[in-house]
Amino acid sequence: MISHRHFGLYGVTSSSVRVFRRVFAIPSSTNRMMRRQLSRGVSTCRAQKASEFPPSLQKIVGAFQMVPDPMARYKQLLFFASKLAPMPAEDHIPENKVEGCVSQVWVVPELRPDGKVYWRADSDSQLTKGLAALLVTGLSSCTPAEILSVQPTFIELLGLKQSLTPSRNNGFLNMFRLMQRKTLELVAASVRTESAAPAAPAAASSAAPSAVPAAVAEPQSAAANTAESSSSNGNGAAPSTSTSSTPVQDAMQRKLVETLRPLALNIWNDSAQHAGHAGAMAARHGKAGESGETHFRVEVVSEAFEGMTQVKRQRMIYQLLEEEFAMGLHALSLITRTPAEAQAAALQR
Incomplete structure (x- = not known):
């Protein structure tokens, strides 16, 4: 089952929300509400009105509220199930499966060029398929912001609680949570794709430290810097003709991402701040010293750190960057966090 804690990991950090807001032009009022909702799981400041739902979901809520009889609502669910389009067998994979359901359920999103998300779903139970179809109909053709703005309390407005067992109600809530989580994953993938587009390498600043944006998580100009990467890794390849002024930073980013x-x-x-230090002077025999790249601070949030001590995380990164240290990289300050630790740090700010 996806707990409140895990659900909050995908949108709580300040950097994630800022990137989401920039890419999808989220109004500041919606941005604040999304942060409150995601950081608290199902807990919210106030009950959401049906008029605040996306139009497609408003229509479904209204249709169910017009049917007072629980048995009639149950039949309505089975009608939704009959209208659900078949899902290809290749989509029945663990990544798409809803955990915590008594039946097997799979959901798959698609972010189309119009900026809206469209859903597919399937289940091995007709009743659960009806619940999935209800969500597919209500959340398809919505923007990511609209999907993430919906509070789980809408489930109660449907009036289905009396018609479903507690396990079915929990399964329905888990479906909804997974769909919101997958929406955020689509946004993250969209940002990475956008940031991976070829761009001119930025010149190293001598006045202030340079930073790689948190959510891009892909090396810039990857195709153009292939030759540079081979030489900057200290493997004895011929000197690169790349014009990048930050070969060490490029190599670090590529290795950490991969x-x-x-x-x-x-x-x-932070190399400019340490240019006169003895360690930096000694490093100048290597390529890192030649490009002035000797001192860095790195902050990384990754699920790969789960179950590892801080010492093991840092040791893993130092081993990963052994070639960069051999090139003349002198000092590396690390902040390593799991998603849960990053969420806790963001909430303390």
Whole structure:
């Protein structure tokens, strides 16, 4: 079962919400509400009115509220089940499965060019298929912001609680939570794709530390820097003709992304602040010293850190960047967090 804690991981951090708001032009009022809702799981400041739902969901809530008889609502669910389009067999995979349901349920989203999300679902039970179809109909053709703004209390407005067993009600809530979680995953993937587009490398700043945006989590100009990566990794390849002024930072970012698949990654180049230090002077024999890249701060949030002590996390990253240290990287300050730890830190700010 997806707990409140795990559900909150996907949208609580300040950097995640800022990126989401920037990409999808979320109004500040909606942004604040989303942060409150996601950080508290199902707990909210006030009950959401039906008029605040997306139009497609408003229509479904209204239709169920017009049917006072629990048995009639039950039949309405079976009608929804009969209208659910078949799901391809290849979509019946663990990543799409709803945990905590008495029946097997799968949900799959698709973010289309119009900026809206469309859903597919399936179940091995007609009743559960009806519940899935209700959510598919109510949340399809909605923007990510609309889906994330819906509070779980809408389930009570449908009047189905009396018609369903507690386990079915919990399963319905789990379906809804997974759909919101997958919506955030779509947003994150969209941001990564956008950020991976070719771009001119930024010049290293001599006045202030440089930072890689947290949510992009992909190396810039990956195709253009292939030759650079091979030489900057200290493997003896011929010198690169790349014009990148930050080969060490590029290599660090690429390795951290490929190995840890981070939910958030920040890299700050503090080398300019340590240019006169003895360690930095000694590092100048390597490529890191030549490009002035000797001191970095790195903050990374990754599920790969689950169950690992801070010492083991940092040791893993130091081993991952052994070649960069051999090139002249002198100092690396690390902040390593699991998603749960990142959420707790964000709520304390």
